[in-house]
Amino acid sequence: MTGASGVGKDTIRRAAAPFLSDIAYSISATTRARRPGEEQGVQYFFVSKPEFEEMIRSDALLEYADYVGDHYGTPKAPVAEALESGQDVLLELELVGARQVKRRMPEAVMLFIAPPSLWELERRLRGRGTDSEDKIQKRLARAKEEIRAMREFDYLIVNDDLDRAVQEFESIIRAERARAGLVTDAELESYLRS
């Protein structure tokens, strides 16, 4: 799941929470400063730059990338554990990280969340009041770059109506779980004897 900050990724995820109850959500590590209300290990694992670099060196990250001056990365172990236990995993990544995961795990489903318009995204970022003008401009430039690449993704949700966006989000997950290619040889043989 990829999309500029301010695009409503968290809102969609919260609205879809009952549906997502059996899907593991991967918590990223980041060097960015904690915002008011954020808690350690809930929104992110907040780490120092040296700690982050140690995670890179010890190959503890599935992907990592810089975004508007900070490091973000996905700790490998929790994702591997969830997948091994048969759970699906939801990752919230920016473009560079999403590409890394797709290369390592071609079976990953890539979902892009776009704002109704760039103008609306700018309005939302200013309304949030957490970023300096400089950061807002950087985020907007980055959002444009990601939008240019949106067709690399499997799916696109334009978040102009939250109910519809949530419905599309859930539909995509439901559809991907109905992939005929997921049926194993053993399942097919057992079905043919049913």
Next chain:
Amino acid sequence: MTGASGVGKDTIRRAAAPFLSDIAYSISATTRARRPGEEQGVQYFFVSKPEFEEMIRSDALLEYADYVGDHYGTPKAPVAEALESGQDVLLELELVGARQVKRRMPEAVMLFIAPPSLWELERRLRGRGTDSEDKIQKRLARAKEEIRAMREFDYLIVNDDLDRAVQEFESIIRAERARAGLVTDAELESYLRS
């Protein structure tokens, strides 16, 4: 959309009718006998064998195949017209016909509807009381063949619970309409100026 007779394709389609209101449904031509309650041009275009063979000769069919002793085929013109006007089209085909359409239109989405079990399919076919024992056996043999090939399809819906099957059916269509690859160059450029 492919699945043995008795698997509930029509029931799913009827239950999803409000959702399908903007999707064209292709009516097949067939040489099979009309069943009580069936109307010309509603369930099928009922034609004679010579009429069907004339349609093949004049290349008026998108696909055609034999199924349990009768010919079935999709008239080309209505499908082409609907697609040109921007409508999606739902085709109900057996395996051979579905493969022909996928070869001609690789963008087609292939959906397989499976019964809860082969035993349950047999029970439903007998319960319907429209077929001779010989036809029932042929339908079951054909169903097994199609099930063996189900992984050629994009999606699999097991119709063991109608509400869930309808929800999956609608989700698959909604997800396919959210494909990022459907965004045209012009749409992307216009979005970037928004």
